[in-house]
Amino acid sequence: MDLTVIWAFIIAFAVFAYVVMDGFDLGIGILFPTFEVGPDRDRAMNSIAPVWDGNETWLVLGGGGLLAAFPLAYAVILPATYPLIIAMLLGLVFRGVAFEYRWRDPDHRQFWDAAFTGGSIVAAMAQGMTLGALLQGIEVVDRSYAGSWFDWLTPYTLLTGLGTVAGYALLGATWLVWKLDGEGQRHARALGRKAAWATLALMGGVSLYNMFLNAEYAERWLSAPEIYLAAPVPILTGLVALALLRSLAVERHSKPFWLTLALFFLGMAGLGFTMWPYVVPPGLTIWDAAAPERSQLFMLVGVAITMPLIIAYTAWAYWVFRGKVGDEGYH
Structure with a gap:
């Protein structure tokens, strides 16, 4: 049993859970200005009111797990991306x-709505750029970050x-298709179609850019026998994309929301295949950055207790608030 591999999958699961759960929260913030001030805008926000803060538990678990299980990776990634991490945290705070x-402050609701949208966009952009x-690689010398303050700012990270x-935005739109009805749902469905095309175009652009970004990435996706392992990901992505657009x-x-989750899962799988076994490309593998085995085993006991509890109360919250959202909240 390789504890390092187990911990890599635990952190990958926590990151995926955060992306898909807090992603639709942030997506609603991104789309917020497109809803007219009034009942539809209030219903959009009420749709995430019971779950939005609990969703961020997974961000804490992912970041804390990285520090505990891969301390060297944590010590390299943070100095390389401090401006982005600070921007993300400030966006989440706002x-x-x-x-x-x-x-609670209806006299300044326009300002708070702008802060909600701005914070959501900044947090999402910072996460994507991180x-x-x-993926583009972090310069490491003597087990420390050796780059400059702005190495993270490139055309690739902007993409x-x-x-x-x-x-x-696609996650947020499909969530609202599920949770709203009437004119709000129709508006969300129209936004979802636009966001789906934008997401697919940008996913394709990033995938093609990866082929030129790093020769090892291209070799992994285009040479045998790796290509036979990788081929199901783009094929399934295409099928899911067609089903999503049809839905x-x-x-x-x-259905559109679940298909969007499948699209994100396939995107994460593709990223994992691209990076494996590096935790900090191009030089640090998961084994290079791992904590001592006894530390990993000790923390694994804690995760084995806490993660099922997190999953259980998260599932319970979503089950309780599983209906549509009306003017007075869930019904």
Whole structure:
């Protein structure tokens, strides 16, 4: 049993859970200005009111797990992306404060709505650019970050940032298709179609860019025998994309959201295949950055207790608030 591999999958699961759960929260913030001020805008925000703060538990688990299980990776990635991490945290703070205050300070609701949208866009863009900075490679010398303050700012990271914003907007739109009805749902479905095309175009652009970004990435996807392992990912992505576009063209409620989750899962699988076994490309593998085995085993016991509890209360919250959202909340 390789504890390092187990921990890599635990952190990957936590990151995926955060992306898909907090992603639709951020997506609703991104799309917020497109809803008219009034009942539809309030219903859009009410659709995430019971779950939005709990969704960020997975961000804490992913970041804390990286520090505990791969401390060297944590010590390299953060200095390389400090401006992005700071921007993400400030965006989440503004978004969280705006979420609460727009109801309690109606005289300044326009300001809080702008803060909710701005914080969501900044957080999404920062997360996507952080991923891009990691994929394009981080300069490491003597087990420390050796780059400059702005190495993360490149055309590639801007592309991954825009792709994340579009993907979160798609998650938010499909969530609202599921949770709203009437004119709000029709508006969300129209937004979903636009966001789907943008997401697919940007996913394709990032995938092609990866082929030129790193020779090892191209070799992994285009040479045998790896190509036989990788081939199902783009094929399934194409099939899911077609099913998603079709579901947004007809009267479907929850199906577009589940297909969007499948699209994100395949995107994460593709990224994992591209990076494996590096945790900090191009030089640090998961084994290079791993904590001592006894530390990993000790933390694994804690995760084995806490993760099922997190999954259980998250599932319970979504089950309780599983209906449509009306003017007075869930029903």
